[in-house]
Amino acid sequence: MKTTNPAEWKGILVVGEINNCRVQPVTLELIGKARELKASCPAVGDTAVVLIGSGLESAAAEVASSGVDEAILVDHAETALFNNDLYAAVLQELITARKPSVVLFPATARMQDLASMLGIRVDTGVAAHCVDVRINEKAEILAVVPAFGGKVLGDILCPGHRPQMATVKPGVFRASLAETASKAKVTAFDAAVVLQAKKKTSRLLALDNSVCAMPAGIPVEAAPVVVCGGWGMGSRENWQLLEELAALLGGAVGCTRPAVDEGWVEGESRMIGTSGKIVRPKVYIGAALSGSSHHVCGMKDSGLIISINSDEKAPIFEVSDIRVVGDAKQILSGLIEKIRRIRSGK
Numbered sequence: 001m002k003t004t005n006p007a008e009w010k011g012i013l014v015v016g017e018i019n020n021c022r023v024q025p026v027t028l029e030l031i032g033k034a035r036e037l038k039a040s041c042p043a044v045g046d047t048a049v050v051l052i053g054s055g056l057e058s059a060a061a062e063v064a065s066s067g068v069d070e071a072i073l074v075d076h077a078e079t080a081l082f083n084n085d086l087y088a089a090v091l092q093e094l095i096t097a098r099k100p101s102v103v104l105f106p107a108t109a110r111m112q113d114l115a116s117m118l119g120i121r122v123d124t125g126v127a128a129h130c131v132d133v134r135i136n137e138k139a140e141i142l143a144v145v146p147a148f149g150g151k152v153l154g155d156i157l158c159p160g161h162r163p164q165m166a167t168v169k170p171g172v173f174r175a176s177l178a179e180t181a182s183k184a185k186v187t188a189f190d191a192a193v194v195l196q197a198k199k200k201t202s203r204l205l206a207l208d209n210s211v212c213a214m215p216a217g218i219p220v221e222a223a224p225v226v227v228c229g230g231w232g233m234g235s236r237e238n239w240q241l242l243e244e245l246a247a248l249l250g251g252a253v254g255c256t257r258p259a260v261d262e263g264w265v266e267g268e269s270r271m272i273g274t275s276g277k278i279v280r281p282k283v284y285i286g287a288a289l290s291g292s293s294h295h296v297c298g299m300k301d302s303g304l305i306i307s308i309n310s311d312e313k314a315p316i317f318e319v320s321d322i323r324v325v326g327d328a329k330q331i332l333s334g335l336i337e338k339i340r341r342i343r344s345g346k
């Protein structure tokens with residue numbers, strides 16, 4: 001890996017995520033963080049967001065009023081569908097031309113793929129799944145990631161290479177809301193030469209979304225109430241108690257990593273934490289989970305946090321508003337029965 005001269009690199013570039021021509025909230029969250037970094041250290045330079053797609057007018061209007069300094073559009077028929085090879089080539093061209101000091105990506109399935117591919121192409125490192133991004137007085141980024149099973153948080157620095165790249169999960173930061181009515185400068189980036197060259201090697205004919213169909217019910221990140229279970233639930237049968245309680249409260253069931261590994265929950269779409277979803281429900285009920293930092297990162301900003309654990313020293317109690325010490329199965333069964341009784345008027 002060759003070193004670069006940091007002085008030649010300036011600005012913060014957010015790579016925007018778009019689905020069906022709509023700007024995804026994580027894009028505005030990263031713009032918010034980029035503005036915050038610039039406010040902390042103006043020497044880092046201006047903020048920009050790049051949108052890649054086709055027919056980007058309304059998406060451009062949306063990001064232009066988010067407080068970002070510049071919206072860069074790569075708007076071509078060939079970039080209508082996400083194609084990691086093509087998008088990476090376009091971004092490589094943009095980065096070479098603009099030399100941004102920092103590039104922030106959403107840690108979504110598509111963008112993580114893109115970030116790692118781009119890291120190799122532009123010869124720099126990527127800090128993945130960051131739970132925070134800070135900046136020092138030298139305009140160096142400190143990408144904060146959980147390490148050693150989530151027991152400590154580590155700062156990743158990239159002092160000798162540019163750009164400094166990081167991926168951050170949706171929901172980690174608050175979305176950017178511009179305080180002024182000023183609009184971003186909108187610039188078109190002409191990627192025609194790259195696209196022409198890539199035409200010979202890479203062409204996406206269609207995208208099959210059926211394999212990533214969402215599970216039924218309210219997505220865990222949108223639910224007002226989340227009933228989350230952990231390894232201590234013990235069995236698939238006991239897991240049903242969480243489903244019953246969530247249904248009664250109009251909420252969704254979330255889970256920790258071991259529940260996915262045990263097969264009590266299918267896939268990771270309901271897993272909460274650094275490698276799962278970030279949730280901020282009005283009420284979070286955590287049952288039989290210890291409160292590892294990997295999990296807590298994903299739920300600590302919930303409104304009211306209620307935890308049930310048989311161990312009175314469980315770390316989850318440190319971030320809980322209401323602590324219930326006892327057997328989760330018994331407590332959940334009792335709660336479900338009580339709610340049913342109240343609702344039936346008996």
Ligand SMILES: Cc1cc2nc3c(=O)[nH]c(=O)nc-3n(C[C@H](O)[C@H](O)[C@H](O)COP(=O)(O)OP(=O)(O)OC[C@H]3O[C@@H](n4cnc5c(N)ncnc54)[C@H](O)[C@@H]3O)c2cc1C
Nearest residue numbers: 230231232256257273274275276288289290294295310328
């Ligand atoms: C790189 C990396 C990323 C990770 N990402 C995530 C992530 O995104 N999300 C995530 O959740 N994990 C993640 N993990 C795993 C994480 O570190 C923990 O191992 C996991 O969160 C622990 O899950 P748990 O609390 O369900 O299980 P445990 O830590 O085993 O806790 C079980 C708890 O249940 C309690 N208990 C047992 N029986 C009962 C009972 N009958 N009634 C009440 N309480 C009971 C116990 O006292 C204990 O506190 C990650 C790990 C790594 C290495």
